[in-house]
Amino acid sequence: MSTTWHTPLGPHLSNGRQYEVKRTERQDIHPHSRLPPTFALEYAVSMAQNHSVILGLAILLFAGVAVWQLVPRVANDTNIACTMEAKLCPDGSAVGRVGPNCEFAHCPDEKVDDNDDELFEKTGTFTGKVSIGPLCPVEPCTNPIPDVYSSRQLILEPRGGGRPVNLPFSVKLDANGNFSDEIPEGNYSVTLSDCNFLGCSQIFPLTVFIKANEKTEINLDVDTGIR
Numbered sequence: 001m002s003t004t005w006h007t008p009l010g011p012h013l014s015n016g017r018q019y020e021v022k023r024t025e026r027q028d029i030h031p032h033s034r035l036p037p038t039f040a041l042e043y044a045v046s047m048a049q050n051h052s053v054i055l056g057l058a059i060l061l062f063a064g065v066a067v068w069q070l071v072p073r074v075a076n077d078t079n080i081a082c083t084m085e086a087k088l089c090p091d092g093s094a095v096g097r098v099g100p101n102c103e104f105a106h107c108p109d110e111k112v113d114d115n116d117d118e119l120f121e122k123t124g125t126f127t128g129k130v131s132i133g134p135l136c137p138v139e140p141c142t143n144p145i146p147d148v149y150s151s152r153q154l155i156l157e158p159r160g161g162g163r164p165v166n167l168p169f170s171v172k173l174d175a176n177g178n179f180s181d182e183i184p185e186g187n188y189s190v191t192l193s194d195c196n197f198l199g200c201s202q203i204f205p206l207t208v209f210i211k212a213n214e215k216t217e218i219n220l221d222v223d224t225g226i227r
Contacts, residue, residue: 087160088187090209104160122212127180130154130173132197132222149173152193159187159207185212198225 082102086094089107098105132148135141156169169188171181190206199222210216 085160090211123182123184124210124212125180125215126156126171126183126208126210127215128178128218128220130177130179130192130220130222132177132224134224134226137227147175149177150175152195154179155191155193156183156188156208157191157205159189183210185210190218192220192222195222197222199223 082097084096085104086096087104087107088094091108093108095105095107097103130149130152133139135145135148136143150173152173154171154173156171158166158168169181169183170193171179171183173179187207187209190208191204192200195204203220203222206218206220208216208218
């Protein structure tokens with residue numbers, strides 16, 4: 001504990017000597033002004049550098065947060081945004097696209113192979129016969145029968161539900177209307193080229209599902225309208 005003695009103002013006598021206590025005005029002196037000039041300059045420079053470092057760190061922190069918010073994060077598949085498309089499965093259910101490559105998910109009854117490349121190459125056999133008739137008012141025709149098959153082909157337009165196929169497939173008919181070809185698994189809309197007969201609109205387009213490693217057979221009778 002410290003003790004402060006207050007001496008009244010005015011003349012005083014001590015040990016035979018007279019002295020006088022006077023009031024003086026207090027002047028506030030900044031603590032930095034008491035430092036030597038060189039040290040004060042170094043101190044000011046140091047403080048300025050510290051402020052610059054703090055400002056730089058704040059800017060870096062702000063930039064880091066901004067980049068973290070704006071740049072898409074793809075640490076796992078769930079952060080990848082795929083197009084909102086659906087694939088129709090044979091059982092009537094539908095599946096969407098999933099990461100990391102935004103491919104369609106497998107249907108519930110679809111067998112998944114270890115090798116994806118082989119999976120996408122698997123096909124099914126599309127076979128059958130197209131019968132076009134009658135070719136004359138009274139059959140059997142007495143005149144030579146025109147070939148109405150060889151110049152025509154079945155066109156298969158992909159409708160999803162299988163392998164990633166975008167281009168249509170063409171399956172040629174032989175001279176008797178028979179056809180057979182290997183087609184990637186999926187849903188297809190089937191039409192007949194140059195089909196201008198009466199019964200064409202009643203049959204086509206026809207929707208078929210071709211399953212990998214299996215045979216899909218259809219037989220079509222096209223009425224020409226000749227009577």
